[in-house]
Amino acid sequence: MTVLPDDGLSLAAEFPDATHEQWQRLVQGVLRKSGKEVSDGSTAEAALSTTLEDGLRARPLYTADDSAPEPGLPGFAPFVRGGRPEGSTLGGWDVRQRHTAEGDGAVLADLENGVSSLWLVLGEQGIPVSSLGRVLDGVYLDLAPVVLDAGREVGSAAAELLRLYGERGIAGEKARGNLGADPLGYEARTGDEGFGFAPVAALARRCVEEYPGLRAMTVDALPYHEAGGSAGQELGCSLATGVACLRELTETGLSVEQAAAQLEFRYAATADQFLTVAKLRAARRLWARVAEVCGAPGGQVQHAVTSPVMMSRRDPWVNMLRTTVATLAAGVGGADAVTVLPFDHALGLSDAFARRIARNTSTILVEESHLSRVIDPAGGSWYVERLTDELAHAGWEFFQHIEQLGGQAAALRSGRLREELAETWATRSANLARRREPVTGVSEFPNLAEALVERHPAPVPPSGGLPRVRRDEAFEALRARSDAHLAATGARPRIFLAALGPAAAHTARLGFASNLFQAGGIEPVTEGPFEESGATEVCLCSSDALYGEQAAEIAAGLRASGATQVFLAGRPGEYPGVDAYVFAGCDAVAVLTATLDRMGVS
Numbered sequence: 001m002t003v004l005p006d007d008g009l010s011l012a013a014e015f016p017d018a019t020h021e022q023w024q025r026l027v028q029g030v031l032r033k034s035g036k037e038v039s040d041g042s043t044a045e046a047a048l049s050t051t052l053e054d055g056l057r058a059r060p061l062y063t064a065d066d067s068a069p070e071p072g073l074p075g076f077a078p079f080v081r082g083g084r085p086e087g088s089t090l091g092g093w094d095v096r097q098r099h100t101a102e103g104d105g106a107v108l109a110d111l112e113n114g115v116s117s118l119w120l121v122l123g124e125q126g127i128p129v130s131s132l133g134r135v136l137d138g139v140y141l142d143l144a145p146v147v148l149d150a151g152r153e154v155g156s157a158a159a160e161l162l163r164l165y166g167e168r169g170i171a172g173e174k175a176r177g178n179l180g181a182d183p184l185g186y187e188a189r190t191g192d193e194g195f196g197f198a199p200v201a202a203l204a205r206r207c208v209e210e211y212p213g214l215r216a217m218t219v220d221a222l223p224y225h226e227a228g229g230s231a232g233q234e235l236g237c238s239l240a241t242g243v244a245c246l247r248e249l250t251e252t253g254l255s256v257e258q259a260a261a262q263l264e265f266r267y268a269a270t271a272d273q274f275l276t277v278a279k280l281r282a283a284r285r286l287w288a289r290v291a292e293v294c295g296a297p298g299g300q301v302q303h304a305v306t307s308p309v310m311m312s313r314r315d316p317w318v319n320m321l322r323t324t325v326a327t328l329a330a331g332v333g334g335a336d337a338v339t340v341l342p343f344d345h346a347l348g349l350s351d352a353f354a355r356r357i358a359r360n361t362s363t364i365l366v367e368e369s370h371l372s373r374v375i376d377p378a379g380g381s382w383y384v385e386r387l388t389d390e391l392a393h394a395g396w397e398f399f400q401h402i403e404q405l406g407g408q409a410a411a412l413r414s415g416r417l418r419e420e421l422a423e424t425w426a427t428r429s430a431n432l433a434r435r436r437e438p439v440t441g442v443s444e445f446p447n448l449a450e451a452l453v454e455r456h457p458a459p460v461p462p463s464g465g466l467p468r469v470r471r472d473e474a475f476e477a478l479r480a481r482s483d484a485h486l487a488a489t490g491a492r493p494r495i496f497l498a499a500l501g502p503a504a505a506h507t508a509r510l511g512f513a514s515n516l517f518q519a520g521g522i523e524p525v526t527e528g529p530f531e532e533s534g535a536t537e538v539c540l541c542s543s544d545a546l547y548g549e550q551a552a553e554i555a556a557g558l559r560a561s562g563a564t565q566v567f568l569a570g571r572p573g574e575y576p577g578v579d580a581y582v583f584a585g586c587d588a589v590a591v592l593t594a595t596l597d598r599m600g601v602s
Contacts, residue, residue, distance in 0.1 A: 020061075020063065020065075021041060023041075023061065024040075024041025024042065024044055024045050025041050027041065027044040027045060027048065027060075028040065028041050028043075028044035031044050031047060045059065045060060045061070048060040052275070053230035053231065053232065053424065053427075053428070054230045054231065054232035054233075054391070054394035055394070056387070056390050056391065056394065058274075058383070058387070062381075062382035062383040062386060063382060064382060066382045066383075066385075066386045067386075068385040068386050068388065068389040069389060071281075071285075071379060071385065071388075073085070074086075074087055074375045074376060075299075077288050077292070077298050078284070078285040078288040078289065078298070079284040079285065079287075079288045079298055079299055079300065080281045080282075080284060080285045080379075080388060081281070081334070081375065081376040081379050082284075082334040082375055082376055083284060083299040083300060083301065083302070083334065083336065084299075084336075086375070087334065087372070087374075087375035087376065088331065088334075088336075088366075088372040088375075089372060089373055089374075089375060091372075092331075092362070092366035092367070092372040093330075093331055093335055093336060093337060093338050093362070093366070093372060094116050094117050094145070094336060094337035094338070095114055095115050095116045095117070095337075095338065095340075095359060095362040095363070096115070096116070096117045096118070096119050096147065096303065096337045096338065096339045097110045097115040097117075097118060097119065097339065097355065097358070097359060098119040098121065098305075098339050098341065099118065099119065099120050099121065099126075099127065099135070100121040100125070100126040100127065100349070100458055100459050101126065101127060101349055101458070101459060102127055102131055102134065102135055106352070106355065107135055107136070107139060108138050108139065109352070109355075110355065110359060111139065111144055113356070113359060114359045114360065114362070114363045115359050116144070116145075117144060117145040117146070117147060117176075117177065117337065118136075118139070118144060118145070118146050118147065119147045119149060119339060120132070120135065120146065120147070120148055120149065121149045121150075121459070122148060122149065122150040122153060122157045123150045123151050123152070123153035123157065124151065124152075124153070124462070125151060125459055125460070125461055125462050126149070126459050129150065129153055129156050129157045129160055130160075132157065132160045132161060132164065133160070133164055136164060141164065141165060141168055141170050141175070142170050142171075142174040142175070142176075145176035145177035145178075146161060146176075146177040147177050147178040147180055147218075147303075148161060148177075148178065148179050148180035149180045149218070150180060151186050151189075151190075151195075151462060152186065152192070152194075152195050154179060154180060154181045154182075154199070154200070154203070155199045155203070157179075157180075158179040158181075158203055158216075161177075161179070162206075162211070165211075172210045172211045172212070173211075173212055173213060174213065175211045175213050175214050176213045176214065177213075177214055177215075178214065178215040178216070178217075178218055178264050179203055179207070179214060179215070179216045179217075180217075180218045181199075181200040181203055181204075181216055181217045181218070182217060182218045182219070182220050183195045183196060183197055183200060184241045184244060184245075184408050184409060184412070185218070185219070185220035185222075185223055185241070186462070187409070187412055187465065188223035188224065188227075188412055188465050188466050189223050189461070189462045189463075189464075189465045189466065190462045190463065190464045190465045191464040191465040192464065192465075193409075193413065197245075197248040197249075197252075198252075200216060200217060200248075200249075201248065201249055201252035201254070203216040204216035204217065204249055204252075204254060204258075204259070204262045205252070205253070205254065207262060208254065208258050208261075208262070215261070215262050215263065215264050215301075216262045217245055217249075217262050217263050217264070218263075218264050218265075218266055218303075219238055219241045219242045219245060219263055219264070219265045219266065220241075220266045221234045221235075221237055221238040221241075221265070221266060221267050221268070222266055222267075222268055222305060222308075223465070223466055224237040224238075224417075224421060224466070225267075225268040225307065225309065226268075226308055226309055226466070226468045226469065227418070227421045227422075227425070227466035227467055227468070227469065228309075228421050228422065228424055228425025228428065228429075228467070228469045229421045229424055229425075230394075230424050231275055231278075231279045231391055231394075231395075232391060232394030232395045232397070232398050233395075233398050233420070233421060233424060234267065234268065234279070234395075235279065235282060235283055235286060235391070235392075235394070235395025235396075235398070235399070236394075236395050236396070236397070236398025236399040236401065236402055237398070237399075237402065237408065237417070238265055238267070238283065239286055239287065239290060239395065239396075239399040240399055240402040240403060240407060240408040240411070241408045242263055242265065242287065242290065243290060243403075243407075243408075244407055244408050244409065245259070245262075245263055246259050246260060246263075246290075246294060246296075249262065256294045256295055256296040257295075257296050257297060259296070260291060260294070260296040260297060261297075263301070264301045264302075264303055265283065265287070265300055265301065265302050265303065266302075266303045266304075266305060267279065267280060267283060267302060267303070267304055267305070267335075268304070268305055268306075268307040268308075268309070269304040269305065269306050269307060269326040269327065269329055269330040269333075269335070269338070270306075270307040270309075270310055270326055270329075271307075271310055271321075271322040271323075271325045271326050271329075272329075273325050273326075273328060273329035273332075274329075274383065274384060274387060275387070275391075276304075276326060276329035276330060276333055277329050277332050277333040277378050277384060277388075278333075278384055278387040278388040278391045279333070279391060280302060280304065280330065280333030280334055280335055281333055281334065281376075281378075281384075281388045282388050282389075282391040282392035282395055283300060283302065283395070284299075284300045284302070284334070285388070285392050286392055286395055286396055286399070287300040288300070289396075301336050302334070302335045302336050302337070303335065303336065303337040303338075303339065304330035304333070304335035304337070304338050304339070305338075305339045305341065306322070306323040306326040306327060306330075306338075306339065306340050306341045307326060308341060308345065308346070308468070308470070309469060309470055309471055310322050310326070310471055311341065311343075311345050311346040311470070312346065312439060312441055312442050312470075312471070312472045312476075313346045313347055313470075313472060313476055314441055314442050314446065314447075314450070314452075314472065314475075314476065314479060315440075315441025315442065315446070315447055315450060316343050316344055316346065316347060316453050317343060317441075318440050318441040319343035319344075319345070319346075320343045320357060320361075321440075323340050323341060323343065323358070323361060324361050324365075326340075327340050327361050327362055327365060328365055328371065331362075331365055331366070331371050331372060332371065332376075332377055332378050333378070334376060338362055340358040340359065340361045340362060341358065342354035342355050342357065342358040343357060343358070344453060344455055346470070347453055347454070347455040348454075348455030348456050348457050348458045349455055349456045349457070349458045350455070351455065402417070405417075412465075417466075418466055421466065422467075425469055429474065430587075432471055432474065432589075433474055433587050433588060433589035433590065434585050434586065434587055434588065435516075435519075435584075435585075435588050436585065437471070439471050439472055439475070442471075442472045442475045442476070442519065443472075443475050443519045443588065444515065444519070445515065446475075446479075446515070446518045446519050447518075448482075448492065448518050448521065448523060452483075474589045475519055475520070475589070478519070478520040478521055478589070478592050478593065478596065479520070479521045480521075481521060481596055481601050481602065482520070482521020482522065482596070482601065483521065484601075484602070485521075485601045485602075491523075491534065492521060492522065492523040493521065493522050493523065493595075493596060493599045493601050494522065494523045494524075494525050494533060494534050494535040495517050495522050495523070495524055495525070495535050495537050495538065495539060495567075495595070496524075496525045496526075496530045496533040496535040496537070496538040496539070496563075497510055497513055497514060497524050497525065497526045497538070497539050497541055498530065498538055498539065498540050498541065498554060498558065499526065499541050499542065500540060500541065500542035500546050500547075500550050500551075500554060501542050501543065501546045501550075505542050505543040505545075505546055506541045506542045506543070506546075509541040509542065509543075509569040509570060510526065510541040510569075512541075512569055512582075512584070513539045513541050513567070513569040513582060514526070516582055516588055516591075516592075517539070517592070517595075519588060519592065520588070520589075520591075520592030520593075520595065520596060521592075521596075522592065522595060522596070522599075530558055530561050530562075530563065531561055531562070536562065536563065536564045536565070536599065537563065537564060537565040537566075537567070537595065537598070537599070538558050538563045538565070538566055538567065539566075539567035539568070539569055539582065540554060540555065540566065540567065540568045540569065540578070541569045542569075544570060544573075547568065547570060547573070547575060551568060551575040551577075551578060552575055552576040552577055555575065555576065555577030555578055556576075556577050559577060564598070565579050565580070565595070565598060566578050566579050566580075567579065567580050567581065567582055568580075568581050568582075569581075569582050569583070570583055571583050
């Protein structure tokens with residue numbers, strides 16, 4: 001065995017450093033071999049870049065030359081690397097479970113099995129305020145922080161919680177949690193402008209004077225995320241809302257420092273792990289800047305919630321993977337509290353198994369993966385630091401835009417904010433429809449034979465304000481049409497896939513076409529002759545070479561046998577008898593909608 005000398009020399013010392021330009025030329029050569037024409041190295045690098053929302057682009061390679069502002073140290077301004085010097089190293093992040101209904105011991109089961117705080121949805125959208133005492137029966141209120149989400153009923157809900165503290169002998173300084181007042185978030189959800197700041201200010205003053213461990217307000221950015229907003233728009237709305245809260249609270253006599261201490265910020269964590277990490281880091285930096293200007297401490301308390309937008313109703317088991325990645329990103333991004341929505345969240349009230357998996361997600365990441373033992377593990381990554389900086393600029397720009405409109409309330413009431421969020425969602429919807437943003441189990445690799453998971457209905461969330469969107473909504477509508485057809489006729493709509501030539505020629509496109517049509521609830525038939533398939537439409541699947549030799553003849557034969565529509569899996573060309581083409585990047589939703597229309601599937 002050869003032993004290398006321990007002389008401190010790098011093993012790469014004898015090799016010259018590669019330049020960025022050399023790497024670009026190598027990429028250019030690879031792309032040319034794959035058939036993609038690129039004029040130079042810069043064009044080659046751009047071809048591998050990914051377009052993100054907010055006008056950002058993720059490049060394939062980052063180096064030390066990709067500068068970003070100094071992020072500082074954890075617990076110190078600008079708080080990019082964390083709001084506390086120790087991060088989550090002492091015990092992991094706060095595992096916060098959400099409850100919307102009275103359950104048979106669900107709250108205690110959570111607290112006894114890893115959950116450290118409770119998020120209770122009360123009032124017209126959840127648990128009756130009068131039931132709060134029963135829901136918290138057996139809960140040690142001096143150990144388990146309680147976060148309320150009661151909409152317009154925040155006054156009565158807060159009064160009931162404070163009454164319970166007194167009844168159970170909990171000293172004011174030992175109470176922990178958040179009363180959850182959020183007038184602008186409620187208006188964003190419902191369109192109701194009548195929920196003012198006056199009662200909130202009274203709650204905030206009482207927290208300052210009697211309950212120093214309680215916060216009065218939540219700055220909830222989820223309404224904007226759930227309306228289809230980008231990460232930058234979510235950040236901008238949270239800043240505008242936070243500034244509005246500071247203005248209102250200080251006008252009632254609280255100091256800026258006292259007012260800032262009453263705020264907790266809530267953000268969405270998605271399965272786009274790097275974007276989530278960067279968003280949480282950028283949020284702390286942006287709020288630190290606002291606090292600096294206002295003369296307040298700059299730390300931002302963050303509550304991350306796994307995104308409802310990304311949750312699918314079909315193949316909901318995949319949601320476990322999505323929420324795991326999102327939770328990892330929230331932890332790495334430095335969130336103080338993390339709520340993992342159960343995998344069946346989009347289907348109704350979650351069962352005990354789904355809640356168990358949700359809370360165990362954080363437990364595994366903290367206790368088994370030791371994710372919280374390192375403070376800001378993404379810090380120093382050239383990509384993450386650059387993305388954090390770019391996203392901070394995008395969020396600040398949108399914040400300034402809202403302020404120019406007159407502030408968050410004015411932007412909501414004028415309809416401008418709704419319009420701009422809708423524009424962002426329209427662009428994303430187009431990418432979803434073309435499967436450029438795939439949804440596993442829905443637009444990619446769907447399972448037509450799956451048994452639908454059923455749950456008891458959840459309380460109806462408030463409506464009347466900004467819309468709530470989901471990534472799966474267009475494909476879900478198509479699948480629902482197919483399900484209704486199956487229930488009415490005993491069979492799904494079908495399409496015959498005609499494989500031309502040997503397996504080597506047709507397998508790839510046969511799989512592509514099968515995947516695409518199943519995403520719309522259309523059953524592909526690949527065995528036997530077309531006449532016995534029960535289908536009226538057909539898709540040819542093979543190589544370009546065989547298409548040139550056989551497509552026209554096969555299409556004519558299929559038409560003679562009764563085919564009313566002939567697709568070809570591949571890029572559009574000139575093939576007599578072919579009506580339409582399906583290919584990577586085509587508008588799958590439009591193709592599938594038109595196909596179901598022709599088949600008479602309503």
